[in-house]
Amino acid sequence: xxxxxxxxxxxxxxxxxxxxxxxxxxxxxxxxxxxxxxxxxxxxxxxxxxxxxxxxxxxxxxxxxxxxxxxxxxxxxxxxxxxxxxxxxxxxxxxxxxxxxxxxxxxxxxxxxxxxxxxxxxxxxxxxxxxxxxxxxxxxxxxxxxxxxxxxxxxxxxxxxxxxxxxxxxxxxxxxxxxxxxxxxxxxxxxxxxxxxxxxxxxxxxxxxxxxxxxxxxxxxxxxxxxxxxxxxxxxxxxxxxxxxxxxxxxxxxxxxxxxxxxxxxxxxxxxxxxxxxxxxxxxxxxxxxxxxxxxxxxxxxxxxxxxxxxxxxxxxxxxxxxxxxxxxxxxxxxxxxxxxxxxxxxxxxxxxxxxxxxxxxxxxxxxxxxxxxxxxxxxxxxxxxxxxxxxxxxxxxxxxxxxxxxxxxxxxxxxxxxxxxxxxxxxxxxxxxxxxxxxxxxxxxxxxxxxxxxxxxxxxxxxxxxxxxxxxxxxxxxxxxxxxxxxxxxxxxxxxxxxxxxxxxxxxxxxxxxxxxxxxxxxxxxxxxxxxxxxxxxxxxxxxxxxxxxxxxxxxxxxxxxxxxxxxxxxxxxxxxxxxxxxxxxxxxxxxxxxxxxxxxxxxxxxxxxxxxxxxxxxxxxxxxxxxxxxxxxxxxxxxxxxxxxxxxxxxxxxxxxxxxxxxxxxxxxxxxxxxxxxxxxxxxxxxxxxxxxxxxxxxxxxxxxxxxxxxxxxxxxxxxxxxxxxxxxxxxxxxxxxxxxxxxxxxxxxxxxxxxxxxxxxxxxxxxxxxxxxxxxxxxxxxxxxxxxxxxxxxxxxxxxxxxxxxxxxxxxxxxxxxxxxxxxxxxxxxxxxxxxxxxxxxxxxxxxxxxxxxxxxxxxxxxxxxxxxxxxxxxxxxxxxxxxxxxxx
Numbered sequence: 001x002x003x004x005x006x007x008x009x010x011x012x013x014x015x016x017x018x019x020x021x022x023x024x025x026x027x028x029x030x031x032x033x034x035x036x037x038x039x040x041x042x043x044x045x046x047x048x049x050x051x052x053x054x055x056x057x058x059x060x061x062x063x064x065x066x067x068x069x070x071x072x073x074x075x076x077x078x079x080x081x082x083x084x085x086x087x088x089x090x091x092x093x094x095x096x097x098x099x100x101x102x103x104x105x106x107x108x109x110x111x112x113x114x115x116x117x118x119x120x121x122x123x124x125x126x127x128x129x130x131x132x133x134x135x136x137x138x139x140x141x142x143x144x145x146x147x148x149x150x151x152x153x154x155x156x157x158x159x160x161x162x163x164x165x166x167x168x169x170x171x172x173x174x175x176x177x178x179x180x181x182x183x184x185x186x187x188x189x190x191x192x193x194x195x196x197x198x199x200x201x202x203x204x205x206x207x208x209x210x211x212x213x214x215x216x217x218x219x220x221x222x223x224x225x226x227x228x229x230x231x232x233x234x235x236x237x238x239x240x241x242x243x244x245x246x247x248x249x250x251x252x253x254x255x256x257x258x259x260x261x262x263x264x265x266x267x268x269x270x271x272x273x274x275x276x277x278x279x280x281x282x283x284x285x286x287x288x289x290x291x292x293x294x295x296x297x298x299x300x301x302x303x304x305x306x307x308x309x310x311x312x313x314x315x316x317x318x319x320x321x322x323x324x325x326x327x328x329x330x331x332x333x334x335x336x337x338x339x340x341x342x343x344x345x346x347x348x349x350x351x352x353x354x355x356x357x358x359x360x361x362x363x364x365x366x367x368x369x370x371x372x373x374x375x376x377x378x379x380x381x382x383x384x385x386x387x388x389x390x391x392x393x394x395x396x397x398x399x400x401x402x403x404x405x406x407x408x409x410x411x412x413x414x415x416x417x418x419x420x421x422x423x424x425x426x427x428x429x430x431x432x433x434x435x436x437x438x439x440x441x442x443x444x445x446x447x448x449x450x451x452x453x454x455x456x457x458x459x460x461x462x463x464x465x466x467x468x469x470x471x472x473x474x475x476x477x478x479x480x481x482x483x484x485x486x487x488x489x490x491x492x493x494x495x496x497x498x499x500x501x502x503x504x505x506x507x508x509x510x511x512x513x514x515x516x517x518x519x520x521x522x523x524x525x526x527x528x529x530x531x532x533x534x535x536x537x538x539x540x541x542x543x544x545x546x547x548x549x550x551x552x553x554x555x556x557x558x559x560x561x562x563x564x565x566x567x568x569x570x571x572x573x574x575x576x577x578x579x580x581x582x583x584x585x586x587x588x589x590x591x592x593x594x595x596x597x598x599x600x601x602x603x604x605x606x607x608x609x610x611x612x613x614x615x616x617x618x619x620x621x622x623x624x625x626x627x628x629x630x631x632x633x634x635x636x637x638x639x640x641x642x643x644x645x646x647x648x649x650x651x652x653x654x655x656x657x658x659x660x661x662x663x664x665x666x667x668x669x670x671x672x673x674x675x676x677x678x679x680x681x682x683x684x685x686x687x688x689x690x691x692x693x694x695x696x697x698x699x700x701x702x703x704x705x706x707x708x709x710x711x712x713x714x715x716x717x718x719x720x721x722x723x724x725x726x727x728x729x730x731x732x733x734x735x736x737x738x739x740x741x742x743x744x745x746x747x748x749x750x751x752x753x754x755x756x757x758x759x760x761x762x763x764x765x766x767x768x769x770x771x772x773x774x775x776x777x778x779x780x781x782x783x784x785x786x787x788x789x790x791x792x793x794x795x796x797x798x799x800x801x802x803x804x805x806x807x808x809x810x811x812x813x814x815x816x817x818x819x820x821x822x823x824x825x826x827x828x829x830x831x832x833x834x835x836x837x838x839x840x841x842x843x844x845x846x847x848x849x850x851x852x853x854x855x856x857x858x859x860x861x862x863x864x865x866x867x868x869x870x871x872x873x874x875x876x877x878x879x880x881x882x883x884x885x886x887x888x889x890x891x892x
Contacts, residue, residue: 001113001118001238001241001242002251002349003086003234003235003238003250003251003252003349003350004349004350006088006118006234006237006238006241007063007086007088007234007350009108009116009117009118010061010063010088010108010232010234011061011063012116013104013107013108013116013117014059014061014090014104015061017059017104018059019057019059019060019061019090019091020056020057020059020060020061021060021061021062022044022060022061022062023062024062024063024064024065025038025043025044025064025065025664026038026065026302026303026664027065027066027067027298027299027302027304028299028302028303028304028311029044029664036067036069036310036311036314037066037067037069037311037314038064038065038066038067039066039067039068040064040066040087040231041062041063041064041066041087041088041089041229041231042089042091042202042229042231043064044062044064044664045060045091045093045229047544048093048227049093049166049167049204049227049229050166050167051225051466052465052543052544052545053544053545055093056667057093058092058093058094058095059090059091059092059093059095059096060090060091060093061088061089061090061091062088062089062091063086063087063088063089063234063350064086064087064089065084065086065298065302066084066085066086066087067083067084067085067295067298067299067314068083068085069083069314072314072317072318072321075287075288075291075292076283076284076285076286076287076288076291077284079245079246079247079248079287080246080247082235082247082291082295083291083292083295083318084291084294084295084298085233085234085235085247086233086234086235086350087231087232087233087234088231088232088233088234088237089229089230089231089232090104090228090230091227091228091229091230092227092228093225093227094225094226094227095228096228097203097205097226097228098135098136098139098172098203099139100228101201101203101228101230102136102139102140102143102172102201103139103143105174105199105201105230106140106143106144106145109125109174109199110122110125118237118241119241120176120240120241122144122145124176124177125145125149125174125175125176125177126149126150126151126174126175126176126177126187126188126195127140127145127149127150127151127172127173127174127175128150128151128152128153128157128158128172128173128174128175128188128189129150129151129152129153129158129170129172130152130153130154130155130158130159130170130171130172131152131153131154131155131158133152133158133170133172133203136170136172136203137150137152140172149187151187151188151189153188153189157173158170158171158172158173159171160200160202160204161208165207165208165209165210166207166208167204167206167207167208167223167227168204168206168207168208168219169202169203169204169205169206169226170203170205171200171201171202171203172200172201172203173188173197173199173200173201174197174198174199174200174201175187175188175192175195175196175197175198176195176196176198176240177194177195178194178195178196178240179194180194182194183195196236196239196240197233197236198232198233198236198237198240199230199231199232199233199237200230200231200232201228201230202228202229202230202231203226203228204223204226204227204228204229205222205223205226206219206220206221206222206223207219207220207221207222207223208220235247235250235252235253238250238251238252248286248287248290248291251346252294252346252347252350253290253291253294253346254290255342255345255346256289256290256293256294256339256342256343256346257286257287257289257290259338259339259342260286260289260290260293260326260329260331260335260339261282261286263326263331263335263338263339264282264286264326264329264330264331265330266282266286266329266330267282268282268283268286282329285325285326285328285329286325286329288321288322288325289322289325289326289335289339292318292319292321292322292325293322293336293339293340293342293343294343294346294347295318296315296318296319296322296340296365297340297343297344297347297354297361297365298347298351298354299311299314299315300315300360300361300364300365301351301353301354301357301361303599303601303615303660305364305601305615305705305707305708306319306364306368306371306705306707307705307708308408308705312705316368317413319336319365319368319369319372320372320413321413321415322335322336322339323335323336323369323372323373324376324413324415324416326339334366334369334370334373335369336362336365336366336369337362337366340361340362340365340366341358341362344358344361357597359597360596360597360599360615363597363616363617363707364615364617364707367617367707368707375412376416379406379412379416380420382406382412383406383412383417383420383421385860385862386398386402386406387420387421387424387426388854388859388860389858389859389860390402390426391426391859392858392859395426396426396427397426397427397428397429398417398421398426398427398428398429399429399432400428400429400430400431400432400433400434400435400436401432401436403417403428403429403430403432403433404432404433404436404437407433407437408440414428414430414433418430458542458543460489460493460494461489461542461543461546461548462543463494464486464487464489464494464507464546465543465545465546468486468487468507468509469545470544470545470546471486471507471508471509471510471511471545471546471547472509472510472511473510473511473512473514473515473547474510474511474512475511475512475513475514475523475568475573475685476644476685478512479512479567479568479570479573480512480565480566480567480568481510481511481512481565481566482563482564482565482566483508483509483510483511483563483564483565483566484508484509484510484561484562484563484564485506485507485508485529485558485559485560485561485562485563485564486507486508486509486560487506487507487560488504488505488506488507488558488559488560489504489505489506489507489548490502490504490505494560495560496559496560497557497558497559497560498532498534498553498557498558499532499553499556499557499558500532500553500554500555500556500557501552501553502552502553503550503551503552503553504534504550504551504552504553504558505548505549505550505551506527506534506536506548506549506551506558507546507547507548507549508527508547508549508564508566511539511547511549511566512566512567512568513525513536513539513547513549513566513568514539514568514573514684514685515539515540515541515547515548516538516539516540516541517541517683517684518603518682518683518684519580519583519602519603519604519605519684520576520580520605520684520685521576521604521605521606521607522538522539522540523536523539523568523569523572523573523576524536524537524538524539524568524569524572525566525567525568525569525572526566526567527549527551527564527565527566527567528564528565528567529558529559529562529563529564529565530556530557530558530559530562530564531555531556531557532553532555532556532557532558532559533553533554533555533556534549534551534552534553534554534558535551535552535554536549536550536551536568537550537551537552538550572607573685574687575607575608575715575716576605576606576607576685577684577685577686577687578608578687578692578693578694578715578716579605579606579607579608579609579610579715580605580610580682580684580685580686581642581674581686581687581690581693582610582632582693582696582713582715583603583605583610583612584672584674584678584680584682584686585632585635585636585674585677585678585690585693585696586610586612586628586632586696586698586711586713587600587612587614587658587678587680588658588674588677588678588680589628589631589632589635590612590614590620590628590711591658592631593624593627593628594616594620594624597615597616598614598615598616599614599615599658599660600612600613600614600615600658600660601613601614601615601708605684607718608714608715608716608717608718608719609712609713609714609715609718610712610713610715611710611711611712612710612711612712612713613704613708613709613710613711614708614709614710614711615707615708615709616707616708616709617707619701619703619709620701620709620711625698625701625711628698629696629697629698629713632696633695633696635674635675635677635690636690636691636693636694636695636696637691638675638677638690638691639689639690639691640674640675640676640677640689640690641673641674641675641688641689641690642672642673642674642686642687642688642689642690643672643673644670644671644672644673644682644686645670645671645673646668646669646670646671647668647669647671648667648668648669649665649666649667649668649669652669652671652681655671655679656679657669657671657679657680657681658678658679658680658681659680659681660681665681669681670682670683672684672686674690675690693715693716694715694716694717694719694720695715695716695719695720695723696713696714696715696719697713697714697715697719697722697723698711698712698713699712699713699714699722700712730744733747733748763799774806774809774810774813775813777790777792777810778790778810778811778813778814779813781814781820782886784821784886784889784890785889785890785892786819786845787819787820787821787842787845787847787889788814788815788818788819788820788821789820789821789822789823789885789886789889790810790814790820790821790822790823791823791825791882791883791885791886792810792823792824792825792882793824793825793826793827793878793879793882794806794824794825794826796826796827796828798826798828800826800833800869803824803826803833803835804835804867804869806824806835807822807823807824807835807836807837807867808822808837808867810822810824810837811837811838811839814839816839816840816841817841818841819839819841819842819844819845819847820838820839820841820842821836821837821838821842821847821849821852821885821889822836822837822838823835823836823852823881823882823885823886824836824837825878825879825881825882826878827875827878828875830874830875831871831872831873831874831875832871832873832874832875832876832877832878832881833869833870833871833872834853834856834857834861834869834870834871834878834881834882834885835867835868835869836849836852836853836856836863836867836868836869836885837849837866837867838852838865838866838867839866840866843865843866845892846892847889847892848865848868849863849864849865849866849867849868850862850863850864850865850868851865851888852868852885852888852889853868853869853870854870855884855885855888856870856881856884856885856888857870857871857872857873857881860872
């Protein structure tokens with residue numbers, strides 16, 4: 001049974017039993033700051049389990065795309081570890097419980113395939129239950145499972161919690177007996193290789209209170225509403241139903257692995273067991289390639305692009321591991337154009353958008369491979385130098401700082417550094433590297449978290465939300481209103497009052513203030529409460545549903561529970577709204593000219609200006625930018641109505657509303673339309689008509705990362721002011737050149753050309769000055785043990801090319817029958833450099849330019865036996881470099 005069919009049957013079974021089919025959330029659609037990607041089927045339902053939101057349905061079923069990044073280093077070592085997987089899940093929110101969940105699972109698993117089930121042999125299915133969960137035990141007995149196949153297990157195996165205070169409970173897992181050829185008799189507690197787990201039913205019936213460790217949270221008691229969270233591993237079930245030994249042999253993975261094996265001429269050991277087969281050492285790398293190529297396809301498909309941080313870094317890392325692995329197996333050409341289409345064909349039956357959007361996906365993937373191949377070439381050279389320095393200094397390990405620099409500055413993977421260093425007999429201070437990486441991530445996470453939470457404990461926010469519910473936002477229709485102060489928060493938590501000079505966080509029950517989000521900057525303004533007044537400096541939403549005003553008390557006293565009057569800065573709001581509407585128009589117009597792959601990757605909507613980041617593998621030409629700007633301003637002249645409305649997600653998709661990659665939307669969404677020109681899902685504020693923008697002026701377009709470009713523009717009076725300044729500048733230049741305004745650019749270009757020509761003439765004169773004494777220097781060569789040696793300094797500031805030319809020129813003027821070594825030192829920008837040239841007669845005596853340079857620079861420098869160079873020492877060391885070369889000739 002194909003994997004897509006397993007997915008279809010699972011959804012159909014639960015839909016027929018009253019469950020709402022919920023689409024998979026995009027892989028990066030995460031509000032939890034501790035997660036980069038969705039890593040379980042229940043993640044998108046967490047607000048329902050925690051009681052933060054009320055679900056629109058009591059029963060749900062989904063097939064969720066998942067990625068677990070801790071498994072990256074384990075991929076390939078076993079047949080069961082993979083980064084990307086799919087979790088079939090069915091969920092109940094206070095509806096049915098154990099007596100409903102167990103029969104539903106058993107029915108689907110054992111029902112014949114002709115009747116829509118999976119048709120597993122009931123005699124080979126083993127349930128496990130928590131030690132004292134007699135209720136689950138009896139329900140399994142009631143569906144026909146004999147007691148000898150129901151295994152009671154402890155907390156480590158059959159009790160689930162989120163790892164934080166909240167819902168928890170016992171679970172029941174299903175295992176399939178693969179037969180005696182896979183291990184010992186006796187059930188899951190004896191051998192989990194033979195008995196493979198494929199389904200976990202979690203019964204959230206308890207609540208855990210605060211504690212010190214994951215295992216020590218005290219149970220406070222029964223939850224008022226008992227929830228069901230079950231997860232069936234789609235890949236696990238596929239391996240069972242397809243009769244294969246591991247996830248690398250299922251229909252969604254095996255073709256990728258087979259193609260990699262074909263390209264490299266390697267043999268994959270089919271049915272090689274849980275651990276990679278000793279008889280097929282290439283299995284590990286083939287598995288890495290198959291898993292990582294599939295994962296990269298799914299991530300780029302969900303809008304993630306390669307970068308040096310966060311989700312983009314994970315994508316970059318797995319892509320580079322795949323590319324590195326196939327090169328180590330002998331394939332030196334570009335690999336992804338051979339493998340990614342295979343992965344697309346494997347996954348498109350379940351996710352058709354991968355086929356329709358493949359051109360965009362391939363553009364990013366292939367560009368990343370090209371970039372990595374360049375990184376490999378450059379990084380390997382730098383690493384070789386670092387290894388030589390370490391050896392010269394007598395060290396046995398490459399420093400963690402050097403490994404971190406290679407990674408952070410040059411994008412060189414740490415696993416590659418470890419491997420190459422080991423080949424050279426050196427260790428790497430891996431602990432030092434990990435410490436520097438952890439410090440970097442901690443700083444980045446702290447900065448991001450501080451921006452969102454203002455250093456206040458998240459539990460304080462949750463407490464305010466739990467006690468009063470979500471804050472109502474009224475800013476779409478009003479800019480001021482009366483409201484009640486629900487809570488005041490300081491750095492140390494809730495407080496009852498704040499006085500003049502205090503900086504606080506203030507929560508209202510209803511607010512017109514827009515919280516920063518969707519690229520739109522927050523509102524600012526004033527809140528008057530009783531005899532006090534606070535200036536709102538920032539507005540954030542640290543937890544979903546809670547709008548928090550960061551403010552400074554500028555007069556009197558403010559107390560929790562009092563009624564106040566909230567009023568936003570309307571001038572700022574209007575300017576931001578103009579920028580936000582302009583961003584929608586730029587987005588749509590970019591797509592008009594560049595195609596639908598030009599999707600938004602980020603934005604900033606600030607007063608009078610915007611920044612729009614978008615995905616595209618190549619730069620945008622100036623002519624296209626001019627056309628984009630003109631078309632946007634034509635929309636402004638058309639004075640189109642800007643209209644916002646709420647509709648269902650399905651209807652929004654039907655009418656063509658653009659959504660952002662990686663965003664998780666609810667069943668109801670807000671759509672913003674600019675006439676019939678642009679239509680986009682958006683929660684921000686906008687103008688009423690396009691003409692209110694006045695003018696949009698694009699300032700620049702640049703790269704901000706692999707496959708991501710940035711456009712910056714001004715809007716409204718800021719755009720008019722910019723054009724006025726530009727006009728003034730051009731007029732001044734026209735006056736200086738005494739030409740009409742439209743001829744200024746030509747005259748400036750002529751001036752620049754003249755300056756460049758003059759610089760070239762100066763370079764020629766400097767070169768002539770440097771080379772003028774070559775013959776005299778050759779004639780004064782010193783005899784050093786039968787070698788004609790010239791050691792001299794070039795004129796200070798001489799260019800590198802001139803220094804090399806001088807060394808070669810002197811060497812050429814010495815009798816070629818006479819062994820000759822020429823060393824030219826130079827001083828520039830406070831540093832000393834050295835070029836050494838050796839003729840053929842000297843090379844036959846065993847002298848090599850590269851060796852002489854390394855002798856001068858303690859192992860550094862490089863080049864060929866006849867010409868080499870080095871640098872980086874203080875300028876005062878130039879004479880010593882020449883003496884060192886002479887000494888090396890003497891000792892040769």
